[in-house]
Each structure stands twice: as C-alpha cells, then as structure tokens.
Amino acid sequence: AQSVSQHNHHVILSEAASLELGCNYSYGGTVNLFWYVQYPGQHLQLLLKYFSGDPLVKGIKGFEAEFIKSKFSFNLRKPSVQWSDTAEYFCAVKDSGGYQKVTFGTGTKLQVIP
Amino acid sequence: EAQVTQNPRYLITVTGKKLTVTCSQNMNHEYMSWYRQDPGLGLRQIYYSMNVEVTDKGDVPEGYKVSRKEKRNFPLILESPSPNQTSLYFCASLKGDRAAGELFFGEGSRLTVL
Numbered sequence: 255a256q257s258v259s260q261h262n263h264h265v266i267l268s269e270a271a272s273l274e275l276g277c278n279y280s281y282g283g284t285v286n287l288f289w290y291v292q293y294p295g296q297h298l299q300l301l302l303k304y305f306s307g308d309p310l311v312k313g314i315k316g317f318e319a320e321f322i323k324s325k326f327s328f329n330l331r332k333p334s335v336q337w338s339d340t341a342e343y344f345c346a347v348k349d350s351g352g353y354q355k356v357t358f359g360t361g362t363k364l365q366v367i368p
Numbered sequence: 369e370a371q372v373t374q375n376p377r378y379l380i381t382v383t384g385k386k387l388t389v390t391c392s393q394n395m396n397h398e399y400m401s402w403y404r405q406d407p408g409l410g411l412r413q414i415y416y417s418m419n420v421e422v423t424d425k426g427d428v429p430e431g432y433k434v435s436r437k438e439k440r441n442f443p444l445i446l447e448s449p450s451p452n453q454t455s456l457y458f459c460a461s462l463k464g465d466r467a468a469g470e471l472f473f474g475e476g477s478r479l480t481v482l
Contacts, residue, residue, distance in 0.1 A: 288470060288471075290471075297474060297475045298411075298460075300471075344410060346471075355426075357414075358411040360411045
C-alpha cells in the first residue's frame, strides 16, 4: 500500500522567507506525485505535478518541487513567500499504472506573517 | 465552465437520519472519488468509481454507500449517520488520462451530525 508523510504540520514564516515543505512517500512501483493547495475556506487546487522527465517541476505562483527517487521524496519549495501563500498544502501520490488510487499526506498548514 | 458540483454545501443533521450528498461533474470524466477531510488526518478516500456501475472501497468506507448510475453523478449516501461522520467531504474527478491525470475537486460539503 502506498503512503505519504508530511513532516511539518504547521509552519510559520515571515514574508520573503524561503519555504521548503517535506514530503516522503512509500510505494514500490512507478508513481505520479502532486502538491495541492487549499486556501482558507476553499477546495483543493493543483499546485504542481510530476509524471516523468525532469525531476525539478515548476508550478503556479512560483512554487517548485524536486523528485528525488532514491530518497522517495518530493519536497515543495518557494524562494520567497507572500502573505497570500497562507494555506494548507497537501502532498499526494498516485500509482502511474491503471489503478487510480490517490493517497494524500496529512497536510502542512503554512502561515505567512506580513 | 468545467466544474465538480456538490450539494448541499453545509448540512446539520441528527444521528440516524439518512442523507445523500450529491456530486456532479460536467467534464465527462470516468473516474470519481469521495474524500473526507479531518484535522490532522488529511484527506482520506471513502469510495471511488472507475466508471459507470464500477465502484470500490477506499480507506474509510464504513458507514457510507455510493452509486454510479451515470457518468456525471456520484452521490454519497449516509444510511444512518453518526457523530463520527461529522467532517468536510470532497468529491473529485480525475482530469486527464489514467496515466497522467490529476484530481479536480468540488467545493466541499461540511456535514455536522448531532
């Protein structure tokens, strides 16, 4: 069974600080990896995804993530956060084969202080 | 506009009173899924459906039923709700092909069972 671990449950940063949120997954096969964002009171939206190719993936709003296969990791980064980045961030993994199960991590709440 | 629509968005009910949360998508997606979101637990999959008349249990199916009679609709049924089903529920459909798809979420339904 696949599983996802997000190490940080709650992160508080000042504006312009750099961000890195950890995500590790366990699964023996080939995976697709995602980061979703949930702004306060809203539904989840896709931030970025990795399917194959370049392990450094760029998403919306200046976010990027690096897939390190040997470490089973897919950490999310942003060089300089803004107050509007305050949200909850979820890492997710999906089997890239025919089976469609998507497993989510427990989420990281990011609070950016102006 | 492409969307996943859930109803009701908010509901307060009492233990044992059957309820249905509807989910409809207008994107002709084959795969649909229900998740519940609870603080500290992230999103957990309740049921999913690979296509019409094909449904399967996710990680936390107890106390829930689903049906998929048409491609666009995937209702979640709580036959006898209990307080531990108080949660935020999200319906999602898979956008894209099976190998490279991403989840597209509805706005969420906040359910309180007294």
